[in-house]
Amino acid sequence: MTSAAAAAATSSATKMFSTATDNCSHRIFLVTDLQVRRPWRSSAFLRTSRTICTHACTAASPRSSSSVINELANIFTAMATEASAKVIDGKSVAKEIREEIASEISRMKESIGVVPGLAVILVGDRKDSATYVRNKKKACESVGIKSYEVCLAEDSSEQEVLKYISGFNDDPSVNGILVQLPLPSHMNEQNVLTAVSIEKDVDGFNPLNIGCLAMRDREPLFVPCTPKGCIELLHRYGVPIKGKRAVVIGRSNIVGMPAALLLQREDATVSVVHSRTKNPEEITREADIVIAAVGQANMVRGSWIKPGSVVIDVGINPVEDAESKRGYRLAGDVCYEEASKIASAITPVPGGVGPMTIAMLLSNTLAAAKRANNFQ
Known part of the structure; x- marks a missing residue:
C-alpha cells in the first residue's frame, strides 16, 4: 500500500x-x-x-x-x-502437473506402446491465436504428447474446417481435437464446436459435456480447461470451497458459466455477476472466493474484495505502458495492487491462471487417450 x-x-x-x-x-x-x-x-x-x-x-x-x-x-x-496476499503461483503448479502427466505418458508408452495425440486447427492469422497454438505445441512436446496442426487461411470455408474435424474424429492416433477460438466471423462457431466428437472434446465445449457438468449425478467426459485450472489451483493451495460463498464475475460459455457450475459441484454457494447485475461491488464483497473472468482490465477494485477472501483472476488484458519494450503490459481483470492488500491469496497476471489452462488441456488429452485404450 x-x-x-x-x-x-x-x-x-x-x-x-x-x-x-x-x-x-x-x-x-x-x-x-x-x-x-x-x-x-x-x-x-x-x-x-x-x-x-x-x-x-x-x-x-x-x-x-x-x-x-x-x-x-x-x-x-x-x-x-x-497485509499482503499470498501469491497463488500458477506457473509453479502447472509445472508440477506437466511433470505428473509426462510420468503417466511414459508409463503408458512402456505398457501398451501408445502415446496421446492432440490436433489443433487454427483459422486465420491472428497473432494472439498463433502464439497460443505455438505454446500448446511446445507444451505437448514437453510431456510426450504428439501434436498435429492444421493452419487455414482467414477466408477458408466452414466446410473445410468441418472436413478436417471429421478426419481427426476418425483418426485413432488423435485423442483430442482443439479448434482455436475465435473463428472468423463468417463461420458458425457452434456448428464447428459441435462437430468435434465428444470423446475427443478436450476443450470441454460440446453441449453434452456442458450439460453433464450442469446436472447432478452426471459426469462430463471433459471439463473446460480454464475453469478446471481455477479449481485445481484452489485445491492445490488448500483453499476450502465447501460451504463458502463464491462469486464468478462474467458468464461466458468458456469460463464464467462452467466455473460457476464447478464451484456449485464443490458445494459452494455461487453468485454470478454480469453486465446487467445491479450493485456488483456489494455482491462481490460478500464472497469468500472470487473468480474474475470479464475481460476488462482492472475492473475489480480493492473495494470490491472482502478482507481475507481468495481471488482467482482469469483476465489477461493488454494495457498501454510506455516503459515496456512492447509498448504494453498485461493486466488482469482485478486491480492487483489494491486487491493484494486485502485478499488472503491471489493469482498474478501473468503467471496465474494462464499456465494452468494449457496444463489442463494436456491433462484432458491424457485422460482421452487412457479412456480410448482402456488404460488405467
Whole structure:
C-alpha cells in the first residue's frame, strides 16, 4: 500500500478515537465498536486484539486519551501496510502437473506402446491465436504428447474446417481435437464446436459435456480447461470451497458459466455477476472466493474484495505502458495492487491462471487417450 494510503489509515484511526475521554470504559466502547474483520490474520491484527484486552484490563489505572489514540493509530497504520496476499503461483503448479502427466505418458508408452495425440486447427492469422497454438505445441512436446496442426487461411470455408474435424474424429492416433477460438466471423462457431466428437472434446465445449457438468449425478467426459485450472489451483493451495460463498464475475460459455457450475459441484454457494447485475461491488464483497473472468482490465477494485477472501483472476488484458519494450503490459481483470492488500491469496497476471489452462488441456488429452485404450 502507498504511503498516502497508510497516512489515510492513520488519519482515519486518529479521527475515530479523537473524541475519547479519560474515562476508560468510554475508550473501550470506541475500540470494541470498530469492526475489524477476522480474516486479517496479520501480526498487526493480533497486536490490536491484545491492545484492546490490555485497555479493558487496566481500567483501574487509565492512561491518557492521547496515548491511546497514538498507539491505536500506529497499529492500524501497520495493519494497512503489512497485509499482503499470498501469491497463488500458477506457473509453479502447472509445472508440477506437466511433470505428473509426462510420468503417466511414459508409463503408458512402456505398457501398451501408445502415446496421446492432440490436433489443433487454427483459422486465420491472428497473432494472439498463433502464439497460443505455438505454446500448446511446445507444451505437448514437453510431456510426450504428439501434436498435429492444421493452419487455414482467414477466408477458408466452414466446410473445410468441418472436413478436417471429421478426419481427426476418425483418426485413432488423435485423442483430442482443439479448434482455436475465435473463428472468423463468417463461420458458425457452434456448428464447428459441435462437430468435434465428444470423446475427443478436450476443450470441454460440446453441449453434452456442458450439460453433464450442469446436472447432478452426471459426469462430463471433459471439463473446460480454464475453469478446471481455477479449481485445481484452489485445491492445490488448500483453499476450502465447501460451504463458502463464491462469486464468478462474467458468464461466458468458456469460463464464467462452467466455473460457476464447478464451484456449485464443490458445494459452494455461487453468485454470478454480469453486465446487467445491479450493485456488483456489494455482491462481490460478500464472497469468500472470487473468480474474475470479464475481460476488462482492472475492473475489480480493492473495494470490491472482502478482507481475507481468495481471488482467482482469469483476465489477461493488454494495457498501454510506455516503459515496456512492447509498448504494453498485461493486466488482469482485478486491480492487483489494491486487491493484494486485502485478499488472503491471489493469482498474478501473468503467471496465474494462464499456465494452468494449457496444463489442463494436456491433462484432458491424457485422460482421452487412457479412456480410448482402456488404460488405467
